[in-house]
Amino acid sequence: MSTLSNKRIIVGVSGGIAAYKSAEVVRRLQDAGAEVRVVMTPGAEEFIRPLTLQALSGHPVHADLLDPEAEAGMGHIELARWADLVLIAPATADFIATMVHGRANSLLNAIYLATPAIVAVAPAMNQGMWSHPATTANMEQLSQRQVKVFGPDSGIQACGDIGLGRMQQPDMLVEQVSACFASLQLSGKKLVITAGPTREAIDPVRYISNHSSGKMGYALAEAAIEAGAEVTLISGPVNLEPPQRCTLTPVISAADMHSATMSACADADILIAAAAVADYRPATIAAQKMKKHADAITLELEKNVDIVSAATSEYKNLFVVGFAAETQDVESYARGKLERKGLDAIVANDVSRSDVGFNSDNNEAWWITANTSKTFSIRSKTQLARDIVAAIVEQLG
Numbered sequence: 165m166s167t168l169s170n171k172r173i174i175v176g177v178s179g180g181i182a183a184y185k186s187a188e189v190v191r192r193l194q195d196a197g198a199e200v201r202v203v204m205t206p207g208a209e210e211f212i213r214p215l216t217l218q219a220l221s222g223h224p225v226h227a228d229l230l231d232p233e234a235e236a237g238m239g240h241i242e243l244a245r246w247a248d249l250v251l252i253a254p255a256t257a258d259f260i261a262t263m264v265h266g267r268a269n270s271l272l273n274a275i276y277l278a279t280p281a282i283v284a285v286a287p288a289m290n291q292g293m294w295s296h297p298a299t300t301a302n303m304e305q306l307s308q309r310q311v312k313v314f315g316p317d318s319g320i321q322a323c324g325d326i327g328l329g330r331m332q333q334p335d336m337l338v339e340q341v342s343a344c345f346a347s348l349q350l351s352g353k354k355l356v357i358t359a360g361p362t363r364e365a366i367d368p369v370r371y372i373s374n375h376s377s378g379k380m381g382y383a384l385a386e387a388a389i390e391a392g393a394e395v396t397l398i399s400g401p402v403n404l405e406p407p408q409r410c411t412l413t414p415v416i417s418a419a420d421m422h423s424a425t426m427s428a429c430a431d432a433d434i435l436i437a438a439a440a441v442a443d444y445r446p447a448t449i450a451a452q453k454m455k456k457h458a459d460a461i462t463l464e465l466e467k468n469v470d471i472v473s474a475a476t477s478e479y480k481n482l483f484v485v486g487f488a489a490e491t492q493d494v495e496s497y498a499r500g501k502l503e504r505k506g507l508d509a510i511v512a513n514d515v516s517r518s519d520v521g522f523n524s525d526n527n528e529a530w531w532i533t534a535n536t537s538k539t540f541s542i543r544s545k546t547q548l549a550r551d552i553v554a555a556i557v558e559q560l561g
Contacts, residue, residue: 168342169197169392174247174281176272177217179207182254182288182331186212189253189334190220196338201226201243203272205259229271244278248390249344252276253314254288254331257299263311264302280546282344284312286337291327310547314340349557351392356428357385358439358471360400362418366463367450375515376440378402380487380527383549384436385410391553396428400439418442418468425471426478434483434556437472438511444468476506485509485556491516495530495537502532509533509559511552531555 173193177186186202193200202217204227214225226243252259252272259272263285268274276283285306293299294316303313315332332340359381363371378399385397385407395410398421406412413428415421418441429435444465454461472486486507488498491514498512513529528542531552540551 168193168338168345171198171345172246172248173198173200173341174243174250174275174279175200175202175217175221176250176252176255176275177202177204177208177212178252178254178256178259178272179205179210180254180256180288180331181211183208183211185331185334186253187216187220189251189337190217192334192338193251193341194221196342198341201246203227203243203275205270205272207256226271229269229274241278244275244281247275247279247281249282249284249341250275250279251284251286251314251337251341253286253337255285257287257289257293257296257302260285260287260299260302260306264305282312283310284314284341284344286314286331287316287329288331289316289329291325291329294327294329312340312344345390345392349391350388350553353393353434354396354432355388355393355434355436356396356398356425356432357381357388357436358398358421358425358441359385360402360404361440362400362421362442362468363416364418364442364445364468365449366446367452367454369453372442372444372446374440374442376400376402376489378404379525380545380549381436381438382407383545384438384552386546387549387553388436390550391557393434396432398424398428398439418445418471422469422471422474425475429475429479429482432479432482434485435472435475435479436485436552436556437475438487439471440487440489441471442468470505472507473505483508483556483560485511485552488512489515495532498530498532499537502534509555533559 175190177183190200200221201223202221202225218225262273268277316328317330317332318328319330320326360378361374361376363373365371382404385395388395389409397410398413413424415424445468447464447466476484484507488501488510490497494512494514498510502510510532511529526542527545527548529540531538540548
């Protein structure tokens with residue numbers, strides 16, 4: 165398998181003399197298996213013609229932020245969502261400054277601001293510009309925002325100066341892009357991921373549920389796909405777009421999720437049970453809408469099947485990661501669940517906090533196995549998902 169097989173890369177070209185190297189970057193990324201789209205700034209078109217990059221990529225080059233045709237098809241938001249990684253090569257001193265200040269004055273700037281993908285820059289500028297304190301401060305800002313910096317190289321520059329500032333060679337850039345997806349160690353693995361809440365019907369219009377948004381499970385699906393795995397996502401009712409390149413199985417109740425999970429795990433290697441499954445369901449579901457005749461009613465509840473325990477019992481070779489959403493004694497309760505259900509690992513988090521957990525875009529969690537425990541400090545659920553996938557890879561050895 166090529167190192168970038170199934171990866172979607174946007175190559176952003178800003179207006180510097182090194183733009184001529186972008187054509188080779190596009191070609192080398194494609195040789196590595198990536199699907200490539202090119203976005204140019206107006207200044208970049210003064211150094212290399214869009215037709216060249218269109219011919220190499222096999223797709224129209226995007227350049228105009230206000231292009232009605234692009235917006236009707238794949239506009240800046242669609243492009244931002246499409247990408248697994250955005251590589252800006254070359255990234256001039258001016259373009260880097262616009263990134264730091266959050267400018268959206270070009271299509272490429274807008275994509276940078278809108279994308280959830282990995283973003284990397286390959287700086288290219290005069291050695292004096294590179295060493296200027298303003299550029300140094302800007303690069304520090306980008307690094308703090310998790311933007312990856314590839315280079316620059318040192319050598320003779322177009323102006324005749326010698327020093328740091330040359331854009332890295334295309335082969336090196338492709339290697340560094342590939343390194344961003346080092347978790348491709350899950351290639352060939354089949355993963356089942358459960359996500360979101362379940363709904364347990366009381367009558368035709370009412371149900372018992374919980375506050376799970378599904379964001380963590382969906383982020384895990386994205387991270388597993390990014391890692392090269394074949395992913396089946398079994399999702400309760402959520403308001404999220406499913407990740408591309410996964411098999412989505414929508415479910416409603418815990419019984420639905422149990423059936424779908426057991427079926428999907430039959431030929432799977434890994435189960436990540438991130439769903440917030442209802443522990444109980446009404447013993448009887450009213451056939452018609454219940455009317456408000458009484459000041460109080462009593463619902464008789466019965467236990468749902470424990471999906472994770474059923475999976476660990478049925479499939480002995482399945483690597484199972486559970487989740488523990490707790491409000492107190494988080495690590496202690498999670499370790500008890502790990503042992504009781506025969507899990508290989510468990511991810512625990514404190515859902516009593518408003519800044520992490522349910523409905524938040526961020527989370528803080530513990531990764532716990534029989535012999536280890538580590539803390540993932542507060543971070544985006546996207547990044548936490550990548551960290552969890554990396555921990556699974558490490559555990560599998």
